[in-house]
Amino acid sequence: MPDVLLRGGCVVDANGDRLADVLVRGSEVSAVGKGLLAPQGALVLDVDGCTVSPGLVDLHAHLREPGAEESECVETGTRAAALGGYTAVVVMPNTDPPIDSASMVREMHELRSKSLVEMAVAGAITVGRRGEALAPIGEMASLGVTIFTDDGAGVQDGGLLRAAMEYATGIGVTIAEHCEDASLAAGGAMHEGGWSSVLGLPGAPAVAEEVMVARDLALARVAGARLHLMHLSTAGSIDLVRRARADGVQATAEVSPHHLSLTDEALVSYDTNLKMSPPLRSGGDVDALRAGLVDGVVDAIATDHAPHPAESKEVPFIDAANGVLGLETALALALTMLAGTGAGRRAGRPPGRRSGAGAPACDGPPSSADRLTTYRGAAPASRALSIREVLAVMSWNPARIASLGNTQGGPIVPGAPANICVFDASSSWVVDPARFASRSRNTPFGGWDLTGKVVHTICAGEPVVLYGEAQR
Amino acid sequence: MVPAARGGSSPAAMRHLLSVNDLGSEGLKEMMRIADFFVEISTRPIPKVPALRGKTVACAFFEGSTRTRLSFEAAAKRLSADIMSFGASGSSMSKGESLKDTVTTIESLGADVIVVRHASAGVASQVASWVSIPVVNAGDGWHEHPTQALLDCYTIRQALGAESFQGLKVVMVGDLMHSRVARSNVLALSAMGARVNLVAPRTLWPVSLDGWPVEGITCDLDPLLEKADLVYLLRLQTERGAGRLLPSLREYAAMYQLTARRAAMMPKDSLIMHPGPVNRGVEMSSEVAEMPGALVGSQVANGVVVRMAVLYQLLVGGEGVGVLDPTAPDVAPAPAALRSAGVHHGAPGPSDTSSDSTPSTRSTPRTPSTRRSAGA
Numbered sequence: 001m002p003d004v005l006l007r008g009g010c011v012v013d014a015n016g017d018r019l020a021d022v023l024v025r026g027s028e029v030s031a032v033g034k035g036l037l038a039p040q041g042a043l044v045l046d047v048d049g050c051t052v053s054p055g056l057v058d059l060h061a062h063l064r065e066p067g068a069e070e071s072e073c074v075e076t077g078t079r080a081a082a083l084g085g086y087t088a089v090v091v092m093p094n095t096d097p098p099i100d101s102a103s104m105v106r107e108m109h110e111l112r113s114k115s116l117v118e119m120a121v122a123g124a125i126t127v128g129r130r131g132e133a134l135a136p137i138g139e140m141a142s143l144g145v146t147i148f149t150d151d152g153a154g155v156q157d158g159g160l161l162r163a164a165m166e167y168a169t170g171i172g173v174t175i176a177e178h179c180e181d182a183s184l185a186a187g188g189a190m191h192e193g194g195w196s197s198v199l200g201l202p203g204a205p206a207v208a209e210e211v212m213v214a215r216d217l218a219l220a221r222v223a224g225a226r227l228h229l230m231h232l233s234t235a236g237s238i239d240l241v242r243r244a245r246a247d248g249v250q251a252t253a254e255v256s257p258h259h260l261s262l263t264d265e266a267l268v269s270y271d272t273n274l275k276m277s278p279p280l281r282s283g284g285d286v287d288a289l290r291a292g293l294v295d296g297v298v299d300a301i302a303t304d305h306a307p308h309p310a311e312s313k314e315v316p317f318i319d320a321a322n323g324v325l326g327l328e329t330a331l332a333l334a335l336t337m338l339a340g341t342g343a344g345r346r347a348g349r350p351p352g353r354r355s356g357a358g359a360p361a362c363d364g365p366p367s368s369a370d371r372l373t374t375y376r377g378a379a380p381a382s383r384a385l386s387i388r389e390v391l392a393v394m395s396w397n398p399a400r401i402a403s404l405g406n407t408q409g410g411p412i413v414p415g416a417p418a419n420i421c422v423f424d425a426s427s428s429w430v431v432d433p434a435r436f437a438s439r440s441r442n443t444p445f446g447g448w449d450l451t452g453k454v455v456h457t458i459c460a461g462e463p464v465v466l467y468g469e470a471q472r
Numbered sequence: 473m474v475p476a477a478r479g480g481s482s483p484a485a486m487r488h489l490l491s492v493n494d495l496g497s498e499g500l501k502e503m504m505r506i507a508d509f510f511v512e513i514s515t516r517p518i519p520k521v522p523a524l525r526g527k528t529v530a531c532a533f534f535e536g537s538t539r540t541r542l543s544f545e546a547a548a549k550r551l552s553a554d555i556m557s558f559g560a561s562g563s564s565m566s567k568g569e570s571l572k573d574t575v576t577t578i579e580s581l582g583a584d585v586i587v588v589r590h591a592s593a594g595v596a597s598q599v600a601s602w603v604s605i606p607v608v609n610a611g612d613g614w615h616e617h618p619t620q621a622l623l624d625c626y627t628i629r630q631a632l633g634a635e636s637f638q639g640l641k642v643v644m645v646g647d648l649m650h651s652r653v654a655r656s657n658v659l660a661l662s663a664m665g666a667r668v669n670l671v672a673p674r675t676l677w678p679v680s681l682d683g684w685p686v687e688g689i690t691c692d693l694d695p696l697l698e699k700a701d702l703v704y705l706l707r708l709q710t711e712r713g714a715g716r717l718l719p720s721l722r723e724y725a726a727m728y729q730l731t732a733r734r735a736a737m738m739p740k741d742s743l744i745m746h747p748g749p750v751n752r753g754v755e756m757s758s759e760v761a762e763m764p765g766a767l768v769g770s771q772v773a774n775g776v777v778v779r780m781a782v783l784y785q786l787l788v789g790g791e792g793v794g795v796l797d798p799t800a801p802d803v804a805p806a807p808a809a810l811r812s813a814g815v816h817h818g819a820p821g822p823s824d825t826s827s828d829s830t831p832s833t834r835s836t837p838r839t840p841s842t843r844r845s846a847g848a
């Protein structure tokens with residue numbers, strides 16, 4: 001591995017922002033400062049105008065291996081991650097078979113040889129993710145698993161979840177929940193509200209999420225547990241977390257890039273790439289998620305990268321698989337939608353128009369045909385995030401939640417592990433799903449003009465992405 | 473009112489019929505005038521015109537519906553189109569084959585228009601995004617059923633003998649939440665000038681009245697009856713009575729069935745409609761179903777002519793002169809009805825200008841009134 005000199009960039013980490021060169025030798029940062037000299041044979045990268053930051057950390061990726069390799073595998077998923085600026089991903093246990101035993105954790109650890117980035121494994125809370133009996137949390141924890149979740153669904157049985165929290169607290173690991181009360185969300189294909197009423201689709205109401213957030217926060221208080229709430233999507237959820245945290249509950253929260261960028265109005269197209277769980281919510285909910293990032297109630301942006309093959313999406317909306325790709329667009333979406341580097345301008349024809357809108361709109365429902373579906377508003381109390389604030393929720397905060405702080409998210413100082421992301425925050429590009437490294441194409445952001453482009457990604461000293469191209 | 477070539481500015485220069493909103497009030501009226509012409513054709517000894525000769529109408533009914541499918545097929549036959557019929561059962565559409573593959577195959581087999589029926593909302597729109605031929609929504613889940621609304625409007629127009637429904641007081645009763653017929657009819661009736669009120673038990677209300685251009689919604693039927701010019705009863709899927717949303721069918725019938733007692737509260741000459749088939753003893757009593765003002769059966773014949781109008785408009789539209797040309801073989805000279813329908817050479821009709829130039833000004837309520845906030 002050659003030494004790498006990043007010359008002329010702006011280093012942004014938890015310590016602040018400064019213009020400095022960064023020299024990487026082996027797997028570590030060896031020097032940070034102005035006018036560093038390139039050692040013989042070093043790869044010198046001119047990163048003038050770019051941001052040099054700790055690598056991004058994704059708390060929530062579905063890499064589909066084992067069991068659904070036609071959608072994604074560790075190799076393609078982590079290549080997508082590296083291209084998105086990530087140097088670590090936490091993979092979800094809803095594989096087939098699920099990661100609910102020590103042997104499955106070992107199997108996943110063997111797949112690390114195929115990974116381009118650091119791969120941490122989340123374990124299931126219950127056997128088979130069936131919500132009936134506790135999985136061997138202790139055995140999995142002894143292999144290094146620090147986060148447990150039945151993601152894809154929440155643990156419906158409150159008594160069982162309480163036991164899981166108490167058990168996890170005893171061994172110092174975190175319980176993470178996909179909050180959705182199955183009986184309230186039953187059959188829901190989109191957010192329940194005005195648009196579901198117009199579109200005739202069964203709705204999953206906001207309260208389906210909120211009752212479980214409320215229950216889980218109350219249980220975490222009783223159990224003294226560390227609780228991580230995944231992909232929160234409603235204003236009510238954010239409010240509950242805000243109040244519980246003020247009350248001393250050890251809860252952290254993540255939101256997804258798509259929930260920060262789109263509202264349920266986009267569903268007028270019946271584009272199944274907009275189907276996910278939790279669903280896209282209302283404008284008021286988006287405002288609340290953004291406000292949560294501003295005031296710190298929301299700790300992280302996590303992709304919920306959920307690849308699906310075309311045949312799972314080219315079906316009736318109600319039958320379509322839930323999920324959207326995230327790793328290759330997350331940073332650009334966050335910078336575009338939150339840091340005010342652009343307004344999510346769209347290249348070409350916007351999606352989200354009612355098909356066949358050749359007919360002029362007439363009276364009747366919201367002339368949906370004429371409305372863009374990008375969410376552009378911002379809460380009055382909200383403000384644009386700085387680049388460092390975006391990095392906090394995409395790098396060092398998630399690294400801390402996933403207990404990856406030893407290798408990920410730390411300040412770029414001599415001796416630190418060299419997990420580094422270099423991006424140009426002002427470079428704009430048009431999302432072309434055909435060029436994704438992911439094995440799947442299920443993104444609603446195709447054709448979007450985003451600002452913020454990953455240039456280089458260095459993982460444990462290895463330049464896995466150079467000039468926007470994966471190196472392996 | 474002049475049918476223009478596709479992409480033109482006439483409301484009926486539509487590319488697909490996915491929603492009543494693709495028609496608007498202008499389009500609804502124009503479609504009904506075209507249907508008038510086809511009524512005349514239906515009375516001929518050979519009720520057939522070569523309008524769609526050489527064209528293929530594909531009926532892709534992924535959800536069983538004999539009545540609607542037969543109606544579309546009859547419409548296509550009378551226009552001399554070839555028919556390609558596709559049902560979900562007995563087809564290759566098993567698990568694994570994507571809907572997209574299925575419909576693109578239908579297109580590549582030479583269909584010129586696809587009539588789509590599916591149990592899932594939005595399928596007609598999805599199909600329209602995948603194929604390059606026109607798509608007709610013959611019912612998609614809880615979403616819309618525009619040709620049902622068109623035939624209901626046609627039936628009301630016949631009964632009233634009026635081009636506009638301005639001021640008509642309509643009370644719609646039943647399972648509003650799960651009804652594509654309700655959604656399409658509310659849009660169509662209000663576009664035609666009617667004032668619509670909705671009645672249902674609270675659990676069957678739409679989640680929100682966004683996009684429902686109505687005067688109001690209530691749980692109490694009786695007070696609305698004395699001013700109702702038209703009571704439209706929606707079919708209740710009897711499994712709704714299983715206890716999740718309704719305590720029982722008996723309780724529903726007690727509160728919402730149109731009985732002779734309730735019908736007597738309505739003004740004389742009021743109309744009663746039901747899209748059929750009626751669950752007698754649930755939505756209406758047998759007595760009421762037999763009443764002269766009850767328009768249940770007469771809608772079948774109208775279904776064929778409005779569907780002829782839709783297929784004709786989508787496939788021939790503005791260019792559609794030759795097919796109805798008086799010199800064409802086996803066709804009688806185009807009657808005045810056709811000219812006034814604006815089909816022939818796009819000549820404006822002599823007497824329909826005023827009703828045409830009164831676009832509905834009804835707008836959509838923009839503030840979501842969700843179930844949570846609407847108050848009971």
Ligand SMILES: [Zn+2]
Pocket residue numbers: 151152153178230231277278
């Ligand atoms: Zn989830």
